[in-house]
Amino acid sequence: MDKIIIEGGKPLKGKVRISGSKNAALPLMVSSLLVDGESVFSNVPKLHDIESIKRLLSDLGARIETTGDHVRIHAGGLCNHEAPYDIVRKMRASILVLGPLIARLKKARVSLPGGCAIGARPINLHLDALSRLGVDIKLEHGYVQASVEHLKGSDIFFDIATVTGTENIMMAAALADGVTTLHNAAQEPEVVALAEALNMMGAKVQGAGTPTITITGTSELRPVSISIIPDRIETGTFMIAAALTRGDITLVDCEPSHLEVVIDKLRHTGARVELEEKCIRVSGPNTPLSVDVKTLPYPGFPTDLQAQFMVLMSVADGVSIISETIFENRFIHVSELKRMGADITISGNTATVRGVSKLSAAPVMATDLRASACLVLAGLVGEGTTVVNRVYHLDRGYESIEKKFSALGANITRIKG
């Protein structure tokens, strides 16, 4: 297994290009299943999760061709309706094929994802919403067995604003009879990107980016050519790295409007944040000030940046209260940060972070993607040599992270294992 070795203490300086968004690319690539023709996606990041979804789509009968950051998907030959356990257990986002398979083939057999490192993460809301569209759902042998004669538009009220749940139902409803209205829909930029793609395909989706989305079904969709939006979580991770290392980083090809709350929080820590179109420059304060953070659905502070922000608060002046309201087990990085000298106590879904003057390097390991990114950030300021194990988590969602940090002046290398 690969490891990342970091010699901490270097301020990061220079320019970094932000890659396409993992969580936008996954549903967009899956949406190609709705079309009998070839869709083309550009600015697709090179990530393990992207390889996993390509494998799944190809197992389902799609033809896939990758050239650089372009991925062509031809789903004319869609024939298989099963997403097997082996793929779904590796990547929960595989559940996104459920809606399109039902819409195109009228049946689907998709493995239940089960829990994961950050929480139980049920899919009950996806399933309830599909039954509202007329889908017959059975759970058998660890699989969702779904079938339908005609998808029928309906009014759906989500108890919780679910991102992939909203996306799944938008895709199914695009080929349903009549109008579907999603209430308490997720408002994330990735949902908006999917709505735009579906509209380019000929669907009628209105209201994406607000809590109420209306989808007027149509009988056929056409292929699209579309560029993936920048990754706001990668953007936030590099912004935090700049503030953390007292650096000065210019992030290009990003979307500042997707990170308003993060920009606001960073400014409150004393970091300087300058915005231009598609570009953000962040320079760090000498000592960051503590600020409180509560994760919330978009436009609130993203849970996917909570761990990284906690590193910054670990070396801030004062006490920060960090509340995690999206996932019930998303503090797994805390014990590793404590091994590096951070002063953090957890009570329920709240972490109290008392800033210390420095972190000290240690061998560390995490069991999820964002927690691993947080440990890399900790290594960038830790005194000494930090070894981050289980790098495959990072490779799921950060494109060439060590190369990007190295180009900014970090002393970071990957050891192939």
Ligand code: EPU
């Ligand atoms: N939930 C339910 N039932 C459901 C669906 C969700 O109870 O049927 C709960 C979840 O357990 C959670 C909350 O609702 O407590 C919100 O979960 P959501 O469904 O929005 O999460 P998701 O769609 O599974 C996406 C991202 C995650 C990101 C979350 C929250 C993708 C592929 N994944 O997950 O990204 O953390 O939204 O913003 O878009 C990551 O990239 O590292 C990652 C975990």
